[in-house]
Amino acid sequence: MTATSLQDVDIPFFSxxxxxxxxxxxxxYEDRVALLLASYQLEAPGSPxxxxxxxxxxxxxxxxxxxxxxxxxxxxxxxxEAILDVEGLRPSLRLEVQRAVxxxxxxxxxxxxxxxxxxxxxxxxxxxxISAQDWxxxxxxxxxxxxxxxxxxxxxFTAGLVTGLRPCEWINAALFEDAENEWKLEVxxxxxxxxxxxxxTRSLSWSGCSTEVQAIQDWLAHLATHLPRDRARAREVWExxxxxxxxxxxxVCQEVWPRRTRRPTFYTARHTFAAAAKAVLxxxxxxxxxxxxTDLTAVTHYARPPKGxxxxxxxxxxxxxxxxxxxxxxxxxxRLSRATxxxxxxxxxxxxxxxx
Numbered sequence: 001m002t003a004t005s006l007q008d009v010d011i012p013f014f015s016x017x018x019x020x021x022x023x024x025x026x027x028x029y030e031d032r033v034a035l036l037l038a039s040y041q042l043e044a045p046g047s048p049x050x051x052x053x054x055x056x057x058x059x060x061x062x063x064x065x066x067x068x069x070x071x072x073x074x075x076x077x078x079x080x081e082a083i084l085d086v087e088g089l090r091p092s093l094r095l096e097v098q099r100a101v102x103x104x105x106x107x108x109x110x111x112x113x114x115x116x117x118x119x120x121x122x123x124x125x126x127x128x129x130i131s132a133q134d135w136x137x138x139x140x141x142x143x144x145x146x147x148x149x150x151x152x153x154x155x156x157f158t159a160g161l162v163t164g165l166r167p168c169e170w171i172n173a174a175l176f177e178d179a180e181n182e183w184k185l186e187v188x189x190x191x192x193x194x195x196x197x198x199x200x201t202r203s204l205s206w207s208g209c210s211t212e213v214q215a216i217q218d219w220l221a222h223l224a225t226h227l228p229r230d231r232a233r234a235r236e237v238w239e240x241x242x243x244x245x246x247x248x249x250x251x252v253c254q255e256v257w258p259r260r261t262r263r264p265t266f267y268t269a270r271h272t273f274a275a276a277a278k279a280v281l282x283x284x285x286x287x288x289x290x291x292x293x294t295d296l297t298a299v300t301h302y303a304r305p306p307k308g309x310x311x312x313x314x315x316x317x318x319x320x321x322x323x324x325x326x327x328x329x330x331x332x333x334x335r336l337s338r339a340t341x342x343x344x345x346x347x348x349x350x351x352x353x354x355x356x
Contacts, residue, residue, distance in 0.1 A: 029075040036072060050080070050096050054103035061107065073104050080104075127262045129272040135161075135313040138264060141256045149248040152222060156245060159219035160269030162212040162315045163204060164277070164290055166190050167266045170223060171238045175216050182206065183213045185318070189291040199327060202291045204318035212316055276312050281320075287328040288320035 040053045057076060061069050080101050084094060130138070142154040156167065165173065165187060172188040185204040206213050226241055227234045246266060253263040270290075277286045 026078075029078050032072065032075040033079045036076065050100040051103060054100040058103055058107055069107075073107060077101055077104050127260075127264045127268050129275045129312065130161075130264050130268050132311045132313050134264065137256055138253070141252050145248075145252055147248050147252070149245050150252065153245050153249045153252070155215075155219040155222050157249070157264075157266060157269050158215045160266055161272055161313060162215055163187075163318065164270050164273030166270060167242055168238070169291075170219070171227060171234050173220070175213070175220055177209075181208060183209060185216060187291065199324065202288065202324055203321040204289060205321070206316065206318050210316055212318070272312055273317075276315070277317055280317070282325075284325050284328045285320050288324040289318065 036057065037053060040056050041048050054076070057069075057072055060072070064072075080097050083089070083097050084101075089097075127134075138157070139154065142150045142157075156170075159165070159170070160167065163185060169187050169190050174186045175183060176186070177183050183206045187202050187204070189200060189202055227237055249266065250263070257263055274286065274290060277289055281289075
């Protein structure tokens with residue numbers, strides 16, 4: 001039997017369900033499943049389905065903490081079981097939901113691999129964001145390090161911190177000054193396929209030649225001396241050079257923080273930028289600055305703003321392009337609109353089948 005498409009039952013459909021938990025828990029479950037479904041639909045090849053979602057969530061066990069997975073599973077099963085309680089539910093949809101629940105139930109008591117044999121995930125070894133104090137230590141260590149690539153490491157980390165660019169996006173980035181004395185950084189979005197980005201490029205703007213702009217200029221000038229003009233060879237040369245920078249950063253961080261299991265990487269700079277942006281900008285503006293297709297990715301996968309006495313390094317955030325912010329909102333609204341239309345169709349079909 002063909003799997004039921006998520007076009008037949010989607011996020012808005014859940015809001016009318018009766019979940020047998022407290023109102024607070026119900027709201028939290030519905031919000032969590034809505035975010036998970038949105039993430040699944042961004043990654044799902046072909047036609048997304050409920051069983052496909054369950055299988056996708058099952059595979060996520062190796063990528064998230066077990067406590068988080070248990071919450072995701074509990075929320076999904078609660079929502080699916082509430083769907084099964086809907087009167088007049090189509091038999092095919094009922095069977096699809098039952099299969100999805102069975103897939104998630106099969107993960108109970110079965111860890112992805114024997115305890116003690118689960119290798120550390122790469123993300124588990126990365127420090128999500130860098131504090132102002134740690135940043136000062138890293139700058140000091142790189143400034144005096146007797147390593148060939150230490151100056152370049154500091155240039156790249158600083159440029160990544162003030163822009164949020166992925167390291168691989170720098171080889172196609174261009175900085176220029178417009179007629180209004182605004183500096184703009186044009187970036188080719190790396191993850192621009194399958195709706196993962198709001199478009200092929202994004203633009204970041206600063207008013208005047210600020211310290212942030214100077215950091216970008218310094219890094220791009222350095223990079224220009226290492227990359228060939230031949231675009232076909234540029235990426236190959238960049239990957240080899242980036243590997244050397246990454247190794248140097250790892251060695252320096254190990255010397256500075258020998259007892260830590262999580263140390264800064266170049267992606268820590270992007271996560272720190274995201275945390276700073278999330279503290280003062282709307283989620284759509286953050287999505288536009290980071291090159292995301294919707295404002296959900298920044299909310300679910302990137303570092304949160306610091307709490308308590310922890311502070312981030314001081315830098316001025318760029319302004320996103322208003323048209324790109326609008327595009328991020330339109331992409332999400334379009335998906336929710338299609339889901340609403342489909343759920344209304346499903347509701348009418350359900351009542352028609354239930355009518356005497």
